[in-house]
Amino acid sequence: MIRKDRLETLAKALRNKGLDAIYIGPSADLEYIGGLDTLPDERVRGLMVAKDGKCFAMTPLLYKEEMVNAFGDVPFYSEWDDHEGFTDAFRKGCEHLGVVGGKIAFNDGVRAVDMLAVRDTMDIQMVNGCDILAPQRSHKDEEELDNLRKASLIADDVIEKLRCYIRPGMKERDVAKMIPEFFAEGGATKPSFQSIVASGPNGSMPHYSGCDRTIEENDIIILDIGGRINGYCSDTTRTLFTGTPTEEMKKVYEIVRQAQMAGEAAVKPGATGQDVDRAARKVIIDAGYGKYFFNRVGHGIGIADHESPYMIEGNNVPLEPGNVFSVEPGIYLPGKFGVRIENLVAVRKDGTGEALNHYPREIRICER
Numbered sequence: 001m002i003r004k005d006r007l008e009t010l011a012k013a014l015r016n017k018g019l020d021a022i023y024i025g026p027s028a029d030l031e032y033i034g035g036l037d038t039l040p041d042e043r044v045r046g047l048m049v050a051k052d053g054k055c056f057a058m059t060p061l062l063y064k065e066e067m068v069n070a071f072g073d074v075p076f077y078s079e080w081d082d083h084e085g086f087t088d089a090f091r092k093g094c095e096h097l098g099v100v101g102g103k104i105a106f107n108d109g110v111r112a113v114d115m116l117a118v119r120d121t122m123d124i125q126m127v128n129g130c131d132i133l134a135p136q137r138s139h140k141d142e143e144e145l146d147n148l149r150k151a152s153l154i155a156d157d158v159i160e161k162l163r164c165y166i167r168p169g170m171k172e173r174d175v176a177k178m179i180p181e182f183f184a185e186g187g188a189t190k191p192s193f194q195s196i197v198a199s200g201p202n203g204s205m206p207h208y209s210g211c212d213r214t215i216e217e218n219d220i221i222i223l224d225i226g227g228r229i230n231g232y233c234s235d236t237t238r239t240l241f242t243g244t245p246t247e248e249m250k251k252v253y254e255i256v257r258q259a260q261m262a263g264e265a266a267v268k269p270g271a272t273g274q275d276v277d278r279a280a281r282k283v284i285i286d287a288g289y290g291k292y293f294f295n296r297v298g299h300g301i302g303i304a305d306h307e308s309p310y311m312i313e314g315n316n317v318p319l320e321p322g323n324v325f326s327v328e329p330g331i332y333l334p335g336k337f338g339v340r341i342e343n344l345v346a347v348r349k350d351g352t353g354e355a356l357n358h359y360p361r362e363i364r365i366c367e368r
Helices: 004-016 028-034 061-071 087-097 112-121 134-138 142-165 172-176 178-186 200-204 247-265 273-286
Strands: 021-024 046-050 055-060 077-080 103-106 125-128 196-199 220-225 227-229 236-241 298-300 307-311 324-327 330-333 337-340 343-347 353-355
Touching: 004 021, 004 028, 004 046, 004 134, 021 028, 028 046, 028 134, 046 087, 055 061, 055 087, 061 077, 077 087, 087 112, 112 125, 134 307, 142 178, 142 220, 142 227, 142 236, 142 343, 172 178, 172 196, 196 200, 200 220, 200 330, 200 337, 220 337, 236 247, 236 337, 247 273, 247 324, 247 330, 247 337, 247 343, 247 353, 273 298, 273 307, 273 324, 307 324
Parallel strands: 021 103, 055 077, 103 125
Antiparallel strands: 021 046, 046 055, 196 220, 220 236, 298 307, 298 324, 324 343, 330 337, 343 353
16 A cells, blocks of 8 residues: 555655656655555556645556555556557646646656657656655664564575585576575565675676586685565675685685674764775775775665665765665675675664674585
């Protein structure tokens, strides 16, 4: 059902920004407001919210039942059939809200070609609505925090199951295919994103997407995984070993572990995303590996696996209670190996950080 409290907060934000309405296509925004988790395709559907809090649902007949089941008693459903095209239905919905000729934002769930079609058939002023819901979504309430805690604990359990499962001789794909099964066993509805299983030299690519390498004896493996509970994501990374790590591996691992701990410790009253990034990055720079850590240290998480706030240089906005984000420093040595350790952290009411992951950060060896 559409969350009226969230709808009212959004309507207030529209008024503050001088907007008449926002149209929300299939996206994390739509799931946040209306509980509809639907994959985007060429059929235009979504929800328009006006500054007075009224709304209409835009739906192809193909998706009508799904949308009614999700949204419930929306005052107006503007329907269209495949042979008709969507623009007339879109206009009818805008007329129902009285926003024709107004200033309307569109979120990132709307295709550019569909916005152009609306532009060519209606008198409205279009603006970028990509970040309008970001501040609202970044402040998690207790229900959301509880879902994120549960999802994170399941991810911890999956890491341990993987540690007991992984053996030399397996391919990365053998490991990757078990991850959705392990999450399902723990009660997750589905993975948060495509898991990363990066062994040996593949670990030097932070978002490695391959799967063909065979895991070897005395190997190093980055596992970046997440699953969803009640629509909320987990995201954790651990670096495991199939045998005895080399001295270089142990050295790099300890630097990353200390950096991750420093990033978490930087979450305190008045801290910013930049402060968290700098605290973790300083450890790596001081150890002489600064050029091998070339990305932000973290990102917000909730219904989407990447959302506001971001732990990055230049983000001077103070962290606030209810913010939840990753702290995931890494060192990536081209052609050799990589190490990354990641926990999710929630900002408490007192401004300090609560780690949502509890899997050990010390070196862990896969069972024989």
